[in-house]
Amino acid sequence: MTLADHNRVLRILIEIDIRDLNAALNEAHGIAAVLERAGLRRPILLHGVDATVWSFVELAHRKRWSTRVGLEDGRTLADGRTVKDNAEIVAAAVAVFRPAPLSG
Template sequence: MKQRLQVCLNGRRGGADGAGVPLSPAALAESAAEAVAAGATEIHVHPRTPCGRESLSPRVVGPTLEAIRARVRVPVGVTTGAWAEPDPALRLERVRSWSVRPDFASVNWHEPGAAELAGELLAMGVGVEAGIWSGTDGAARFAVSPLGPSVLRVLAEVTDPDPVTAEESARALLTELGAAHGRPVLLHGEEGGTWPVLRLAGRLGLATRIGLEDTLLLPDGEPALTNARLVTEGLAQYDRSLP
């Protein structure tokens, strides 16, 4: 069975991180199409205003989703990170106002208002990725959440950027998660920990992700100029790690 590889197109990066980071709906759609052609089976995106600010406004989320869906036929998900809208009540209001809805949305379980937001998304028919970050109480909160069995998957995010210790951090996070309410787990790292954690996901047979949100570098330290290049290398690294 083909393992799912999600591509994370841009994240919190901006123009200062390089011309290859897509920000506008058109650029995100083009990057998504290239990544899917390279083998990505899902899209994760952080919609931006014309000035480059992350936003959960329906006037920003809708056009971004429509542009990407015009180019690809794979599930498309968005962030609901608190940095895009710090006020939990306003964040919930923004999400409720979405007229164009994503296939799924990531909800960081350690953030204020996470349970209410996840419940609203599920009621709207939007899949929920339970974002469980290492170094937070997200795993403990998720373990006792009645919503746990209903989420689409667990997004296990290893925030340790050290390539030497990231795998150890990933294993510790997976131990914290335990059975994870029986939901599938997508394991990924960031920055220097991206590639070690991706290879660990391959060895464990877990889904993973890659993209300019997580790293700007290829495994050899060379700049990764496009998401498609990261997907190509990510699949190669993943397949070589399979047991």
């Protein structure tokens, strides 16, 4: 795999429009593996829709990738509740990336 002017690329968007969660996760992992093998090491922004939104947010957090969410991507929180507005879904995604508070 080659990418002309790859040194000018700031980040790579992996946007999966597959509704089946397992298939979408496999696709995202496959794309990331191809990029890694090709030596294209740039920040990755992982973006899912509907059924994949929250699994992709979690995956992005684990992989230290970026993500984005909004009402155009899904209308429910990870627990299935319908969001009131864009701010609520964004706040929920931000919370996934926040470190857990120290206890004690």
